[in-house]
Amino acid sequence: MNIHEYQAKDLFRKYGLNAAPGRVFQKNSLSVQEISKIGPPPFVVKAQIHAGGRGKAGGIQIVDAADAAFGVAKKMLGTKLKTYQTAGVAKPVDWVLIEAAREIKKELYVALTLDREAALPCAICSESGGVEIEQVARETPEKVFRGHFGVDKALTSETFRSFVLNFFSDHGKNSDRLRDQLSDLISKIARLFVELDASLVEVNPLGLLADDSLVPIDAKINFDDSALFRHPEVARLRDASQEDERENEAKRFDLSYVGLEGNIGCMVNGAGLAMATMDIVKLDGGEPANFLDVGGGASKEKVAAAFKIILKDPRVKAILVNIFGGIMRCDVLAEGIVAAQKEIKLKVPLIVRLEGTNVEKGREILKRSKIQIISAETFEEAAQRAVEAVR
Amino acid sequence: MTVDGILRQCYGALPQDDVGLVWCSLREAMAILVDENTKVIVQGITGSHGSFHARQMVQYGTKILAGVTPGKGGQDFDGIPVFNTMGEAVAKTGANASVLYVPAQFAKDAILEAADSGVELIVCITEGIPALDMVRVLKQLENKGIRLIGPNCPGIITPEATKIGIMPGYIHKRGCVGVVSRSGTLTYEAVWQMTTRGLGQSTVIGIGGDAILGTSFVDCLELFEKDAETAAIVMIGEIGGAAEETAAEFIRKNVRKPVVAFVSGSTAPSGKRMGHAGAIISGGSGTAREKVARLRETGVRVVDSPARIGETVVRTLG
Numbered sequence: 211m212n213i214h215e216y217q218a219k220d221l222f223r224k225y226g227l228n229a230a231p232g233r234v235f236q237k238n239s240l241s242v243q244e245i246s247k248i249g250p251p252p253f254v255v256k257a258q259i260h261a262g263g264r265g266k267a268g269g270i271q272i273v274d275a276a277d278a279a280f281g282v283a284k285k286m287l288g289t290k291l292k293t294y295q296t297a298g299v300a301k302p303v304d305w306v307l308i309e310a311a312r313e314i315k316k317e318l319y320v321a322l323t324l325d326r327e328a329a330l331p332c333a334i335c336s337e338s339g340g341v342e343i344e345q346v347a348r349e350t351p352e353k354v355f356r357g358h359f360g361v362d363k364a365l366t367s368e369t370f371r372s373f374v375l376n377f378f379s380d381h382g383k384n385s386d387r388l389r390d391q392l393s394d395l396i397s398k399i400a401r402l403f404v405e406l407d408a409s410l411v412e413v414n415p416l417g418l419l420a421d422d423s424l425v426p427i428d429a430k431i432n433f434d435d436s437a438l439f440r441h442p443e444v445a446r447l448r449d450a451s452q453e454d455e456r457e458n459e460a461k462r463f464d465l466s467y468v469g470l471e472g473n474i475g476c477m478v479n480g481a482g483l484a485m486a487t488m489d490i491v492k493l494d495g496g497e498p499a500n501f502l503d504v505g506g507g508a509s510k511e512k513v514a515a516a517f518k519i520i521l522k523d524p525r526v527k528a529i530l531v532n533i534f535g536g537i538m539r540c541d542v543l544a545e546g547i548v549a550a551q552k553e554i555k556l557k558v559p560l561i562v563r564l565e566g567t568n569v570e571k572g573r574e575i576l577k578r579s580k581i582q583i584i585s586a587e588t589f590e591e592a593a594q595r596a597v598e599a600v601r
Numbered sequence: 602m603t604v605d606g607i608l609r610q611c612y613g614a615l616p617q618d619d620v621g622l623v624w625c626s627l628r629e630a631m632a633i634l635v636d637e638n639t640k641v642i643v644q645g646i647t648g649s650h651g652s653f654h655a656r657q658m659v660q661y662g663t664k665i666l667a668g669v670t671p672g673k674g675g676q677d678f679d680g681i682p683v684f685n686t687m688g689e690a691v692a693k694t695g696a697n698a699s700v701l702y703v704p705a706q707f708a709k710d711a712i713l714e715a716a717d718s719g720v721e722l723i724v725c726i727t728e729g730i731p732a733l734d735m736v737r738v739l740k741q742l743e744n745k746g747i748r749l750i751g752p753n754c755p756g757i758i759t760p761e762a763t764k765i766g767i768m769p770g771y772i773h774k775r776g777c778v779g780v781v782s783r784s785g786t787l788t789y790e791a792v793w794q795m796t797t798r799g800l801g802q803s804t805v806i807g808i809g810g811d812a813i814l815g816t817s818f819v820d821c822l823e824l825f826e827k828d829a830e831t832a833a834i835v836m837i838g839e840i841g842g843a844a845e846e847t848a849a850e851f852i853r854k855n856v857r858k859p860v861v862a863f864v865s866g867s868t869a870p871s872g873k874r875m876g877h878a879g880a881i882i883s884g885g886s887g888t889a890r891e892k893v894a895r896l897r898e899t900g901v902r903v904v905d906s907p908a909r910i911g912e913t914v915v916r917t918l919g
Contacts, residue, residue: 324733482865486907489866489907566769580681
């Protein structure tokens with residue numbers, strides 16, 4: 211789960227980090243007077259959407275007076291913003307964050323994430339932060355430090371001291387103090403990461419200001435969806451308007467759905483098989499309309515919900531159901547399809563390939579239902595039939 | 602149970618040379634990690650998934666010695682005794698493996714309980730376990746000599762001997778192909794393609810789709826390379842992480858048996874999460890293209906179509 215920048219900065223403050231003074235506004239709370247209270251100008255006005263790349267898309271603007279900030283914010287609110295990170299979709303700007311703009315001497319980069327191979331959280335830090343960090347990592351990897359940390363150890367400034375030993379070497383007698391400040395900041399983010407089950411915390415840039423203080427200029431936090439059950443206060447930060455509507459509908463039924471651009475609706479069990487089904491549809495010259503994993507152990511209701519999401523998608527010209535039952539039973543799948551089809555009439559060709567646990571029962575249920583089905587024996591045949599059906 | 606473990610139990614008193622001889626004759630019949638002598642406890646046996654799959658496993662011939670559900674000790678499940686704790690279940694039955702069907706929020710403690718009970722193998726089927734819980738689990742299991750498979754996996758099967766997990770038994774057939782996969786259902790697909798072509802499997806392991814896993818590709822490749830019954834290896838990867846790249850490096854250095862591979866998700870849009878916590882690509886790393894390239898460099902036969910896995914193995918074995 212993603213959250214907004216202003217929410218991330220609020221969490222930072224809770225964990226003892228400095229963040230620039232600022233306020234977040236909605237359309238009806240925006241006023242010049244309230245903006246003036248933030249501090250002396252200049253201000254930076256930042257559209258709050260769940261994506262990076264806002265600056266280049268006009269979603270971040272610096273202005274030199276409160277009334278100018280008001281004007282810019284008013285224009286942003288209620289619009290939609292598309293950046294190179296929003297995958298072609300424009301996201302609604304319902305909130306703007308207005309902060310006192312500061313002079314930044316230097317931009318650093320700090321991120322915490324999980325290193326799968328090491329099975330440990332990992333901090334990534336660089337003195338060359340800013341928008342080009344990916345290029346820096348690619349071209350000059352020696353400028354990017356990576357270090358692991360344990361989750362049940364004390365996460366103090368001391369823990370991270372060794373991570374930043376070579377930082378600020380050109381800052382003379384200030385170096386030591388800056389290193390202390392940076393390791394302290396990382397330790398606080400690490401505590402947030404562990405205590406709230408984050409999967410990514412990224413501060414890019416982390417600004418070194420004229421007074422030698424370190425302040426997060428931007429902030430991004432992703433949370434581990436599997437751990438939200440023990441963090442209701444985090445779950446409350448969710449902004450569903452930033453997420454794909456079909457994906458949200460799917461989430462309500464605990465389904466894994468990703469909307470795509472094509473016209474073959476796919477319903478598969480298991481993420482690997484679902485991805486492989488998309489791959490084979492493409493290999494055969496078709497375009498999948500979605501990724502949909504009904505998951506292990508789906509109930510009849512869940513299957514019906516999944517099937518309805520596909521049926522409702524106007525772009526879908528054929529539906530491909532590819533099920534290899536393991537924990538999922540083919541009879542449950544068949545019952546779900548029959549139930550969904552009673553509510554929303556099937557108007558496009560339906561290609562079904564069933565194999566695995568209780569396959570005979572499943573085939574029997576579909577046969578008795580009299581739904582028009584193109585059945586396929588193999589995976590390959592199913593994909594070919596689906597591609598033929600939309601031609 | 603490992604080959605060595607069985608031998609130590611059966612022939613512990615034999616002189617070293619004789620153990621070697623017995624080992625050579627016995628290992629012909631061995632697959633990896635599990636066989637008909639593996640004695641299993643089902644954690645969460647009274648839940649809906651646990652009970653369904655416990656019955657399926659018994660039907661397949663798996664030796665299920667006990668079940669564990671806290672608070673339900675003393676009950677009886679189809680003649681299988683149910684205990685409150687793993688410690689009790691192991692002490693009373695002498696089981697050496699456990700399989701977990703417990704809800705995600707209790708999985709960490711259940712795995713750790715199994716680890717303390719003395720079993721050598723823990724298969725965790727449960728999906729949706731918080732990633733940091735698994736970080737804690739792996740830390741605790743370090744240097745204990747316990748093999749954890751999963752989580753979020755279909756389990757492990759040595760066809761016609763034992764099945765520990767949720768895979769449909771009938772699609773398998775005993776033979777010489779070792780299969781290791783990050784996926785569940787895609788593994789069934791690959792296995793079915795082989796079985797319908799008359800080609801059997803030595804052992805099939807689903808290592809799981811999560812970011813943090815107990816057993817890696819490399820662990821399984823190493824075991825299959827050493828296993829006398831395994832003549833070829835099928836490896837099924839997917840986008841995200843670097844497990845396939847690490848496996849490619851290991852294969853280049855250590856694997857002489859032919860390897861056929863497929864990497865799913867080559868058409869997945871970048872930056873989108875495709876269900877598995879593992880199946881996420883961002884930026885330039887973890888893409889199917891990179892993984893395929895690295896595997897091909899080491900001589901692995903990577904198929905473009907997931908429908909071609911079976912026939913490619915058949916051709917490879919000639």
